[in-house]
Amino acid sequence: MARATVLGRLTWRVATVAAVRDETPTARTIVLDVPGWPGHLAGQHVDVRLTAPDGYSTQRSYSVASAPRGDRLELTVESLPDGEVSPYLTRVLSVGDPLELRGPIGGWFVWRPEAPEPVQLVAGGSGAVPLMAMIRARTAGTAAPFRLLYSVRDPEAVLYRDELRGASEDGSGLDVTYAYTRRAPEGWPRPPGRVDAGLLAETAWAPELAPACYVCGPTGFVETVADLLVAAGHDPARIRTERFGPGGGRP
Numbered sequence: 001m002a003r004a005t006v007l008g009r010l011t012w013r014v015a016t017v018a019a020v021r022d023e024t025p026t027a028r029t030i031v032l033d034v035p036g037w038p039g040h041l042a043g044q045h046v047d048v049r050l051t052a053p054d055g056y057s058t059q060r061s062y063s064v065a066s067a068p069r070g071d072r073l074e075l076t077v078e079s080l081p082d083g084e085v086s087p088y089l090t091r092v093l094s095v096g097d098p099l100e101l102r103g104p105i106g107g108w109f110v111w112r113p114e115a116p117e118p119v120q121l122v123a124g125g126s127g128a129v130p131l132m133a134m135i136r137a138r139t140a141g142t143a144a145p146f147r148l149l150y151s152v153r154d155p156e157a158v159l160y161r162d163e164l165r166g167a168s169e170d171g172s173g174l175d176v177t178y179a180y181t182r183r184a185p186e187g188w189p190r191p192p193g194r195v196d197a198g199l200l201a202e203t204a205w206a207p208e209l210a211p212a213c214y215v216c217g218p219t220g221f222v223e224t225v226a227d228l229l230v231a232a233g234h235d236p237a238r239i240r241t242e243r244f245g246p247g248g249g250r251p
């Protein structure tokens with residue numbers, strides 16, 4: 001990789017908040033203008049750095065939710081009740097504010113629109129964010145059919161609900177299955193519960209189709225789902241995972 005490219009990714013840039021959008025009662029999308037943004041691939045993330053007036057500084061990683069498009073990026077942040085950074089990003093940061101970030105980061109958990117094989121996405125909670133970038137990166141010419149299995153606490157916690165409904169109804173080859181862990185909508189065909197082997201067998205691409213699998217969410221969720229996929233016969237080399245952090249706040 002060219003040295004200039006690496007240095008570009010490690011350089012902190014000052015973005016400006018162009019808009020904010022509440023996705024759920026606890027999650028917010030932050031739209032950022034990032035002058036000189038080098039571009040990203042669906043699935044990559046950025047590091048965000050906050051610095052207090054006394055010089056104390058801390059940083060966290062956030063996946064890019066938007067498809068690659070010019071100098072504009074979208075992040076979606078789920079606020080953790082005791083969190084140091086996420087409550088600030090979701091409740092305090094406002095339009096016009098500066099935000100320091102660097103990236104794009106990550107070369108493995110990425111999807112390229114020219115890849116022809118079927119894609120199996122499995123999201124736990126806010127793990128839907130980088131998978132949404134992949135869904136958004138599909139273009140008219142994309143051959144790969146997508147399936148998303150989205151494990152989420154309850155119907156109110158679903159990110160991008162309307163957009164996902166639109167994308168799954170427009171004939172572009174996206175199929176979405178929700179797995180509610182705590183409370184399902186009235187009349188839902190399955191009782192609330194975690195993703196298990198039966199649900200995967202029923203809703204995911206069969207291993208024989210050799211799909212590219214992307215699993216993202218809290219660490220415990222990702223490890224469980226990756227193990228289930230391997231046990232079902234999926235090639236471990238085709239399973240790409242991204243862990244967002246501790247098992248707490250599991251979907």
Ligand SMILES: Cc1cc2nc3c(=O)[nH]c(=O)nc-3n(C[C@H](O)[C@H](O)[C@H](O)COP(=O)(O)OP(=O)(O)OC[C@H]3O[C@@H](n4cnc5c(N)ncnc54)[C@H](O)[C@@H]3O)c2cc1C
Binds near residue numbers: 079129242247248249
């Ligand atoms: C590559 C990568 C991409 C990520 N992308 C996103 C994203 O797109 N959207 C998003 O909302 N978050 C994302 N995260 C998680 C994010 O980096 C922070 O960990 C999260 O926002 C919590 O930070 P905090 O400062 O609010 O909480 P902290 O002050 O760090 O932690 C507060 C409490 O929450 C627990 N905790 C920390 N992280 C998590 C977590 N992820 N899940 C459950 N409990 C946790 C801690 O153990 C602690 O008890 C990503 C993480 C990684 C590694």
